[in-house]
Amino acid sequence: MKQIAVVIPLYNHAAYIGDAIRSVLAQTQRVDKIVIVDDGSTDDSVEIVRAFAESRIELYRQPNAGAHVALNRGIENAAGCDYVAILNSDDVFARERISKCVAFLDETPAIDVVATRLKLIDSTGSGMAPSDPAAKWFAAAWSIRASQLDLVEQLGVANFVGSTSNLIGRRTYFLKHPFRRYRYAHDYFFLLDCALHDRLALLDDELLSYRVHSANTISAPPEKLVRELLEMNMDLLTALAPELAGSPNLRRALAAYHRAAWGNVSSFRADVFVSLIAYALAECSPDQMQSHIDAVMKFSEASEFPNQALVNLDDSQTQLGARLAEKYSRLQGELRQAKAELSALRKGWRESPWLRLGRKLGIKSAREIGRPSS
Structure with a gap:
């Protein structure tokens, strides 16, 4: 029988951590470990955790270091478990979340991580009104799922997965791909890397309640989010660069992501990103630039004209932009x-x-x- 752990990073959520733990204990499929990493809370969060008389709970404490550190430590301490589900300390699992996601992973060995639809709740646990700005944003973001875009293109438009709470996957994958040091976008980098390598899947079941309040990412000021998304996308290109020469599929996926990202609604300013790349390239010497051009000219697609699908369209009335030509x-x-x-x-x-x-x-x-x- 495969072992399942839930990792809960905890920071000053005394008002919510009890509900989070109870939602794990109420799962229709038993969880083997509940690994809670307190990231330097200054409220009563730890006392509330200790009040649970549950042998499966393992509590670790550390000085405040950030959610990504707490997540990675929790995954490391989920030793012996095959699957890890992440639950932020202010969110709540639906009762069948573990059973449905684990069943999918068991049946789909090519996929390492799965996410689901989510329900937005407020600080009291009540569902948010459809007219609420956060609810409207998520409704619009999830509407992308009905499009003909591929998953990586959909993520280029919006991070509709929404949170690390929405991730369940194989522990081996999490260990090989630890969360990075971002304050707001550690989930987005992880999702993009996973989707670009075709290891991510989505279930249309609503299996997570995501709590919206003044302290989470959706409430952050735009300047901080835009800055971090620019940095994250530079890091993503840097991380993928060594693989590009040997993987045409990755190159296609990366190009599709960036085409879609021009319509991004998750704080990634693709227009500003072009200027950022220009500044970075200005630091290259002419010899370095020629070396980079020589490298990409070895790609098979570099010997073909772009957007050949535009050439022989059989419907002269169809107006088709180059970004949609291949599709x-x-x-x-x-x-x-x-x-x-x-x-x-x-x-x-x-x-x-x-x-x-x-x-x-x-x-x-x-x-x-x-x-x-x-």
Whole structure:
């Protein structure tokens, strides 16, 4: 039987840690360890943890060092466990979260980390109104899932996963990919790295309650978030650079991410990022620049014209931007089939006896049927 640990980084959440722990104890699939790392709390958080008479709870304390340090230490101390689920001390698991996510990982060995849909709650634990700005942002961000974009492109538009609380994965993967030192974006870097290597999956079940209050990332000022996202994306390119020459798939995924990131709504300013790259490149000598160009010219795609899918489009009425050309090429066959099905549907609609009856009765014209009334 595979062992499961829940890692809870804790910092000054005396008001919420009890609910977090109770949500773990209430799981339909038993958890083997609950590893709590207190990151220098100054409130009653530790006392509340100690009040739980539960042998599976392991409490570790450290001076304040940041959430990423607490997370990494908790994962290290989940020794003997196959899977690790992360739960921030102000969030709450749905009862079936562990069982559904672990079942998916068991059935899908090619995936190392899974996330799910989430529900937003306020400081009292009540669901947030759809009109709340945070709820509206997440609703818009999750609507990306209905698009034809790949997962890495969706993450380029928004970090709709939202939190490290939304991560369950194989402990071996977490150990090989520790969280980085970011204050706000340690989850985003981890998610992007995982998705770019095709190791991330999403379940459409709503299995996490994510608490929105004045101290979490969604409430942070834009200047701090924009700065950290610029730094994070520079770090991401630096980390991936050694792999690019040997991985066409990674290069394609990285290019797709950056195309999508021009529409980012998670504080990544792609327009400013271009200027940042220009400043960084200005530090390169001409010889270094030529060396870098020589390196990328060895990529197979460097010997082809870009966006060849634009050349022989069979629909002259289709306006297609270059950023969608490759995806259009892949979907062209499906589009033809959809058009044929739509044409058949329209023909059937025009020949419908019910519409002919409607015309005779004079109630509505055929064109008006199905149109909402004003």
